[in-house]
Amino acid sequence: MPSDAGTKREVAGEIHELGLALLQAGKTPEAVFQFRKALTLSPDFPDAAVSLGYALHLLGKFDEAVSAYDRALGSAPTLAAAWNNRGNALLALYRYAEAAESYVRALELVPKLHDCRVALATCYQALGLAAEALGACETVLDAAPDHAEAHWNRALLLLLRGDYREGWREYEWRWHKRGFTSPQRTFAQPRWQGEPLAGRTILIHAEQGFGDTLQFCRYVPLVAALGGRVVFECQPPLVALMERLEGDIRVVATGAPLPAFDLQVPLMSLPMIFDTTAATIPANVPYVAPPADRLPFWRSQIIDTEQRKIGLCWAGKAYPDPGRSCPAELLASLAEIEAVSWHSLQVGWAQALPFPMADLTGHCHDFADTAAQIARLDLVITVDTAVAHLAGAMGKATWVMLPHAPDWRWMLARDDSPWYPAMRLFRQARSGGWADVVQRIACSLKSGVSRTDGD
Numbered sequence: 001m002p003s004d005a006g007t008k009r010e011v012a013g014e015i016h017e018l019g020l021a022l023l024q025a026g027k028t029p030e031a032v033f034q035f036r037k038a039l040t041l042s043p044d045f046p047d048a049a050v051s052l053g054y055a056l057h058l059l060g061k062f063d064e065a066v067s068a069y070d071r072a073l074g075s076a077p078t079l080a081a082a083w084n085n086r087g088n089a090l091l092a093l094y095r096y097a098e099a100a101e102s103y104v105r106a107l108e109l110v111p112k113l114h115d116c117r118v119a120l121a122t123c124y125q126a127l128g129l130a131a132e133a134l135g136a137c138e139t140v141l142d143a144a145p146d147h148a149e150a151h152w153n154r155a156l157l158l159l160l161r162g163d164y165r166e167g168w169r170e171y172e173w174r175w176h177k178r179g180f181t182s183p184q185r186t187f188a189q190p191r192w193q194g195e196p197l198a199g200r201t202i203l204i205h206a207e208q209g210f211g212d213t214l215q216f217c218r219y220v221p222l223v224a225a226l227g228g229r230v231v232f233e234c235q236p237p238l239v240a241l242m243e244r245l246e247g248d249i250r251v252v253a254t255g256a257p258l259p260a261f262d263l264q265v266p267l268m269s270l271p272m273i274f275d276t277t278a279a280t281i282p283a284n285v286p287y288v289a290p291p292a293d294r295l296p297f298w299r300s301q302i303i304d305t306e307q308r309k310i311g312l313c314w315a316g317k318a319y320p321d322p323g324r325s326c327p328a329e330l331l332a333s334l335a336e337i338e339a340v341s342w343h344s345l346q347v348g349w350a351q352a353l354p355f356p357m358a359d360l361t362g363h364c365h366d367f368a369d370t371a372a373q374i375a376r377l378d379l380v381i382t383v384d385t386a387v388a389h390l391a392g393a394m395g396k397a398t399w400v401m402l403p404h405a406p407d408w409r410w411m412l413a414r415d416d417s418p419w420y421p422a423m424r425l426f427r428q429a430r431s432g433g434w435a436d437v438v439q440r441i442a443c444s445l446k447s448g449v450s451r452t453d454g455d
Contacts, residue, residue, distance in 0.1 A: 012042035016051065023055055031055045039071075046076035050085060057089050065089040080109040084116045091119060094322055096126040114140045118149045125157065126323075128405040128431065130412065133157055148176035159408040167408075168272035182207040185266070192265040194273040197228025200262040206234040206254065207266050210367070213238055214389035215409065215419060218287045219270035221247040231261050240368035244289050278411075281418045286395035290371035298369075301360055302343065302376035310445075311377045312357065313345040314401075316385035323403045324384045326434045328354040333438060337445050343377060345370070345387050381441060384410070392420030399444075401437050404428040 019034030035052035039045055053068030069086035072079060087102035100123035106116050117140050124133035134157045140150040155170030175184040185205055192202055204220055206213040213234050224230045224247030234242050236253040243251045252258060265273070276282075302309060312334075315325040328351065334342070335355035342357035347364055364370045371390060374380055380391040380398045384407055391398040400417075402410055402425055410417065410425060417423045426437045 008041045009045070012038040012045055012048065015041065016045070016048045019048075019051060019055075023051070028055050028058050032059070044075040046072040046079055046082065049075075050079070050082050053082075053085055053089065057085070057092070062089045062092045066093075078109055080106045080113065083109065084113060087116065087119060087123075091123065094126075096123045099123050100127070112143065114144050114147055115149065118147070118153055121150075121153050121157075125153070126405050130157055130160060148173050149178065152177045152180075156408045160406075160412060162278045162411050164271070164277045165275065168269075168276065171272065172269065181209070185264075187264045189262060189264050192263040192273070197223075197226050197263070199228060201229040201231060201260065203231045203233060203258065203261040203264040204267055204270070205264065206232075206238075207268055210235060210238060210386040211384075211389040212268060213242075214288065214367075214386060214393050216267050216270060217242060217245060218282050218284075218393070219267070219274065220245055220249060221287070222274065222282060223270065224248050228263075231259055233258065237366040240291055240294075240366055241288055241371055244291060245287070278418055283419060283421055285393060285421060288371065288390065288393040290375055290394075291368050294368050294372035295375065297363070298372040298376050301363070302358075302373070305341065307339050307341040308379065309341050309343060309377045311343045311345040311374060311380045311382075311387075311391075313380070313382035313385060313387040314354070315346060315349070316383055321384075321403070321407070323405070323432070324407075326383055326401055326438070330434050330438050331355065333442055334445070337442060340445065343373070345373070345380065345382065388423075389420075392417070392423050395422050398423045399441060400425050401434070401441070402427045404431040404433065 015034050015038040019031045019038065022034060023031040032052060032055045035048050035055060038048040039052065042048070049068050049072035053065040053072065056065040056068060066086060066089045069082045069089065072082040073086070076082065083102050083106035087099045087106065090099035090102060100120055103116050103120040103123065106113055107120070117136050121133040121136035124130075124136060134154065137150045137154040137157065140147050141154065144150070151170050151173035155167055155173060158167035158170060174180050187203070189203070202223060204223060217232075217234070220230060220232050230247065230249045231252060232242060232245070232249050233252045233254055236255070239251050239253050250259065312331070314328055314331055318325070331354040342355070344353060344357050344359040344361055347361045347370070353359060360373065364373065367390060370387070371394060374391050374394060374396055378397065380387065380396055381401070382388045382391065382398065383401050388398060388400045398420065400410070400423060404427070406427065409419065415425045415427070417425060426440055428434065428437055
């Protein structure tokens with residue numbers, strides 16, 4: 001006769017199977033209920049705890065998912081799936097060091113967990129351990145040469161260290177990466193590989209975010225200079241600004257009907273086609289300027305005085321990097337600097353401003369307005385967001401506040417940018433060290449150094 005404990009475990013197993021079926025059917029909350037019920041009947045049921053953690057992760061309840069995985073590991077400490085999934089939940093919480101520890105434990109148990117090793121590389125990169133991250137990616141590629149996520153991470157790491165030729169080639173793997181930011185476009189027209197245009201029309205289509213388009217639109221006039229006609233498709237808020245690019249370029253908003261064209265190419269494949277190295281970046285600025293009809297309004301709003309006019313932007317989107325935003329309260333010391341009038345460039349900021357400043361962002365309907373506002377300023381101070389690329393593309397003196405583990409385009413251990421000659425970089429000395437960055441900026445402002453930095 002079966003024991004009571006055995007009966008409960010058997011029933012719990014049936015309930016767990018029901019939960020798995022609900023999960024597969026996309027009924028995640030109902031699956032969570034069943035997994036919890038299974039664990040109530042059989043507390044030491046690691047498979048049910050792992051399933052619960054996975055379902056909670058899908059619901060965005062990452063802290064609860066970590067607790068579920070900890071429960072599984074309490075009774076099954078050698079369960080590699082629990083360590084791996086625990087790392088995924090911690091990574092979603094941006095707890096990179098703890099996530100890395102979980103991934104290491106999973107790999108000790110099952111070294112061939114390639115996705116796990118790539119995620120470990122992501123943690124290393126976020127922790128500023130670029131060499132370790134690159135090594136992890138290359139270990140995966142030695143065993144699985146077509147692993148798209150490993151190629152993608154390797155691309156970012158190569159670009160970060162300035163190895164552009166190989167980095168751009170690896171960057172083409174972005175289209176094979178699961179869940180890539182921009183879906184791959186399919187056209188009947190062939191992709192341009194850099195051959196002579198001979199009067200043909202080429203479509204260049206923007207991808208990813210506003211900052212990417214602002215940084216890489218410098219290549220569009222270079223294509224136009226090769227003897228063809230260019231159709232440049234970009235995000236609607238950038239259209240008025242992109243219409244100012246030099247050359248025979250027709251600008252079309254993403255989603256609008258496209259004119260006829262013969263060839264096509266994604267915007268961020270152009271650096272590879274032009275064989276761009278750190279020494280050959282096309283950095284003739286300004287290559288972006290506000291439309292003339294936007295300037296009169298901003299002249300009337302931002303008038304010339306004896307004070308330096310400085311624009312400030314302190315927060316970017318939390319995804320994919322919440323660490324690039326500077327807490328607003330840390331900026332308060334900047335208000336003590338004399339002979340400065342401050343102007344917010346922080347569009348959509350709902351909280352109280354960090355200190356008194358003019359906020360005209362409600363009048364910015366697109367990037368052409370933001371460009372016209374920046375044109376009236378002497379200096380822009382910003383975190384790594386589209387404002388940095390816009391000001392840099394305009395040739396405006398720009399100071400960028402960077403996290404300890406920066407995005408690839410800012411490279412490593414330098415205070416300038418080969419992409420933007422009028423730019424100065426202020427890097428965190430340690431992760432989260434924004435107070436020191438703000439202090440260094442304040443000291444530079446007090447010394448008046450911005451007067452000589454591209455003004």
